[in-house]
Amino acid sequence: MAVYEKVKRAIEQMVGDKSSEFKVCVEDTRGTLGGILIKIEDVKTQEISAFRINEGDEGEAEHMTMYSVDTMLQRRKAEGIARLEEIERVLGIKFEKWQREYILSRGLGYPIGGRRTGRTLAHQVKTLMKSKDDIIIYPNQRWTYLDEPERMRNSERYAQGYVKKLRELSEKLRNHGINVPRVIEVDDPQAEFLTKRMNLPARRGDGMR
Known part of the structure; x- marks a missing residue:
């Protein structure tokens, strides 16, 4: 037609x-x-x-x-902005305008390079806001959730710490009544293989990659 x-x-x-x-x-x-x-x-x-x-x-x-x-x-x-304001209230912070644009956007890169720019927290908030399902992370997938995945791909220690902070952020927001997904770490290296064998979804939840 x-x-x-x-x-x-x-x-x-x-x-x-x-x-x-x-x-x-x-x-x-x-x-x-x-x-x-x-x-x-x-x-x-x-x-x-x-x-x-x-x-x-x-x-x-x-x-x-x-x-x-x-x-x-x-x-x-409008709904995204209202939700982000709730997150700011719980965390006791106020994101800069360019950070808010990055969090609420699809495909927009972080506008400032270097350390101590708030990139990690902004990326974690974006990950939680974009996901509709619980985020299940297997050991060999940790690096894919980082704010700079390719540059930090071989830094397992950093990846473990990053995922731990992401999980803690999720718990804190959910404890304050904000609907964000749970972050579930699966430590068993065989779990991903078994999940695929049983035809269960090995889900990515950040909605960005």
Whole structure:
């Protein structure tokens, strides 16, 4: 259906490779409600936006799609900011503007290099905020969760300390009523093999890689 393709293209123009986060349903309701009913669902938040257009009015379909998706994206951002403010309150800190942008973004690199810039904490908060599931970490995966994974890949001692702090941060936030995933360390080196053999998911939860 031409309208369906028009809606899908409009979403792709707005969000690029994140277009899979929005589901589209087009229903012919000319015999009941009149016109064409379009539903767009934000898969991440399960919010649904619905609107009707006249048959063949692809321009209106595009306009309403962009308006609907923009509204849902703004709501996502507002909810993320409110959640980050709760985390700041629990930790007794205030992130800098550029740190907040990094935490709430997808794909944005940390803007400042060097040590003692707050990068580690910002990355850990981002990891917890982006994950929807508990974060299960096997021994040979610790380095993949670091803020600079490639540079610190061979530093097992640092990786162990980093994951320990990530787990403690998760526990502290959850103890204060903030809904973040648990961080579960699996020390048995055979556990990952057994998990795969049983077809259980060896989940990555940070949502960034």
